Amino acid sequence: MNIEKIHYRIEAQSLNAHLFHITCTVLRPAATGQKFSLPAWLPGSYMIRNFAKHVIEFSAESEGCPVAVSRTDKNTWFCAPCEGVLKVYYTVYAHELCVRGAWLDKQRAFFNASCVFMQVAGQADEACAVTLVAPDDPECGNWRVATSLSRHSQTNNSAPLYGFGDYRADNYAELIDHPVEMSAFTLVSFEVAGVPHDLVISGRQRANLQRLQRDIQTVCEGHVALFGELPEMERYVFLVLAVDDAYGGLEHRNSCALICKHGDLMPDDHAAPDKDYQRFLGLCSHEYFHLWHVKRIKPTAFIQPDLSKEVYTRQLWVFEGITAYYDDLNLLRTGLISLKDYLGLLAQTITRHYQMPGRTHQSLADSSFEAWTKLYLKSENTPNATISYYLKGALLAFALDMRLRRDTQGKVSLDTLMQASWKSYGKTGEGVPEEGFEKLAATLSGIKLEDFFQTYLYGKKELPLADLFADLAIQCQFRPAHSLNDKGGLLTEDTVSKQASPYASLGIRLKPNKKQVVIATVFTGEAAQQAGLAAGDHIIALDAWKVNALNLDKRLKSYQPGDVLSVHFFRRNELLHVQLTLQAPSADICLLTLETAATAACLSRLNTWREKLITA
Template identity: 40%
Template sequence: MTQYQILPIDPHAHLFEVTLTLDKPSGSEIELYLPNWIPGSYMIRDFAKHVQWLKAESQGKALPVSKLDKARWLVGEVAGPLVIRYQVYAWDLSVRGAHLDQTHGFFNGTSVFLAVKGQEEAECRVNIEQPKGDAYQSWRVATGLKPVDGTKEFEFGWYAADNYDELIDCPVEMSDFRLISFEACGVPHHMALTGKHQVDETRLKNDLIKICEHHIRFFGEPAPVDRYIFMTYVLGKGFGGLEHRNSTALHCSREDLPLPSDDPEKVKDSYLTFLDLCSHEYFHTWNVKRIKPAAFLPYDTQQESYTELLWAFEGFTSYYDNLALVQTGIIPIKQYLLSIAKTITVLERARGRLIQSIADSSFDAWTKFYKQDENAPNSVVSYYGKGTVIALCMDLLIRQLTDNQKSLRDVMVRLWQDFGQKQIGVKNDSIQNITIEICGEQHQSELEQFFQQALYSTDELPVEELLKTVDLELVFQPKNDRNDKGQVKDEMPHNKPKPSLGIDYQAASLGIMVKSVYWDSAACEAGISAGDQLISMNDLKIDNDEFAKRLAECEIGETVVIRGFRRDELIRFEATLRASVADTAYLVYSSEQKDQSDKLKQWLTV
């Protein structure tokens, strides 16, 4: 057994002190290591850089410690029980790392718990200690780890994990959090809310029950967990989530939570964003935490693990996170269709879809997706966004080929039964093979063509054709304004193109700062580049609010003079404005029944 003790030794200095004890070391030399990345976030993070110092002793005698590389240590001359002490600096306010101050403590095991090489399968025990001082007496503990040795749930004390993999897959939150508890399909669930907030607790609890029960029944009871915790940090501005085997770490903005004053008949956009996040991470309990790519069995947290399948594990999850909300009646059909229109718009505006296949996007997540630069809109396609549209296409295509007798859900259930429950890794062709089997061999050629097109090419997806099968027309229009990200219409729209420079930008202290330049745009042709600070157009000052207005006053084909700074040098550009691209998705009802169309309701019903 491997024992740990973790103490928030100095919240003001953001320091955890960890003690690792081995009563029976396996040899005279012990190798220790800390993960370099955390499952679910596919980028090398180098968590070991936050270890302040590390010391080893046995029976009161200091032992020599040498560094093998950036994340590995070797302890020598071990002749008895071994005690390792070290401090970890915790000031990463994200769902991936560790954070500690006088208001709360949070950590993922990947940030604080050293692994003992060769003993990763041994049981792990952790004594989670309360910070010293009266200011912390109201703090409690929320974690997916199992309380043991008399420790009660949510108390400081001893917790257990079956092995190191489970240990680092159960993050810990400690604070005076607000606890919302409920049952879903008989399983205890909790949401721990840390941070200043107001919330309609009853509404949030009831919506979470609907979501969790939907996902459990989607795959089939019983649930694969005996308890589950949503650890939620409420911020002024924040958004993010990371899935774990029986918990999730979430960040949300205060405005994302439902308020007692909100209209009970409507789901505001910010609350919909939060429910999507909760639904997404909970669906991951099956899809990626148990149904895994073969490359993740087991995880190798010391180096990158490459897979072409993130489009399915994130894309399918992103598809079902929002679909669950309409299927459970939390949101109406039209609000769901608006989210589909926005997703398609994001994909259409990503010029990288014409450069990078979704399989390549998955494989290159470690660099291109997680380390995006100013050229990313021209070169990268999101396996989240395009994966969602692929899932939509697959769902509608399977329904079409089987006369609505089967759907993408049947594929997911088979993945759960054949791979997740048996802990067998999903191979690159597993999903394709299951889909062909479900639809019938007579459709093999058509499905193989679809998968080749969707996964391994940069050809456009057949989403327009497939949406027609559920009485929806998809048309692309020039956006009405900067905030137009897609719409649902009763009748066919006819937007007029507007003059466009072809940049993404943000407010700057003076003028606007160019974030990205689309390669086939007026700005690119004029020589404008990311990082340029534009201050005037046609000798009139521009800022974040005025720029769109100045553009609208121009004509398509007109040449404008733009001035700005590149670094500290004033530079002049002449740009001939082009017509705005028809890259905004509008969904139009093609049935007189509109959102009550039988075909549409059949798709969107559980």
């Protein structure tokens, strides 16, 4: 029987105080002293989080005798040399309600292993065992365990399916890529390509489980059809937390952690998906696509990343932007949403990108490289200075797809490029070098793409969206916003009749607030900035009329561009006043329209793109 040289035991020290207690046993500690450290970040989320800040106590012993411990840096503890087995004990505070952290109370426990399991220096490649201990509290008596971590088969405490007990991982990298949910969760199971899949839902909810199971299974099957196979794995797990108001996800090797609103999980049995349910299905689609793309096809820099500091690549647009392109496209291709619904979602993506003045200041490649300090560390000036590699990355993926299809007469597409990437990198475990994806696209298609990437990836020129959509019998146009919440979408005869007149713009973005008008961003060169307003200002009156988040749009519609307003606002509790000259809003709202008199060739390209996968 194989005995792992490293063993972790995690249990609830205090449910009410949100404290996990962890014991790490090392059979063969380093002779010169053993270091332990927690990661500063976790794969899939490119921000320094310093998980060690949640460690409260740390001690060590060997053969019943205390071992001296010292701190060497913010993430690392050093245990003095010892003769026998080394045991370390530490406590972790777990009260971060998100997909990237750890949580513990009487309702549920959840953790990313990066938050709780320390790496044993010099032994990252060693197999390890993990014991999950059930809370000693009668209120948790109906808790189960959901994780894609492998159950141990060679101990006396082997965990049953969905049970507490012993699990294992082949190395530290594998250990921290399997989050764990422990609660009285709702469970739905199904198979995709012969592999068990679990949909695990925690939190108070009244989910339509039958509809969810059917639709998520369809989502998974769509991506399997694209790549041609599932990666080798025991099972896949969707870990979903339903809360009052949140949204997000994080991919893992054989699972994903998702957070959504209660209402996102309540679709009607037979009705078309509403906007909330579309968004949830898109989130599931996005994270499941990562099963291939970023968890196995990954940049060279992420093959063995140093989790103590930032790791840089200019390829995040490849791994997040292309994934963002395929998440909703997969819903269209599998019939979960209509073409009109898809075009509405795509138009909103374009609108969000065009509403970022930073698109003239930052390239897509630089957006990827600077994710650590800009995209994940947002400020009030972020929209003015940066772009999102999710948004422009998805649009560049669309542009590349259309370019490949057009210049190869439909023989090569982004579909075939993804399949080739899976064979060249995903199945071999070889990392994608910088510019490797671009070179693979050129090699596979036989097209010279240097100018394309230099212009739109490394440069800041706008993508030729109107021309690209025209080839698909879709008209792409832009107009000024008609309200502060105008997101764009599909233009139909019905929506044309409901079009409002453009409003005079303050040139601001508001903080989410149902009552107060508080500025989140002042856009470069626009009315508010020229008048001297700033992020954080609380506007209370326009021309001596009280305004709030509910009536601001209506008040602005009574003015025209060029009108001068008297604006009263609070800044750091001081009442101030400025004169502001309203401007016409920029034409940054995207509307997509299906052409009614399209050519047969355009309709053929549209149908091929929306319905068929071009296989390699």
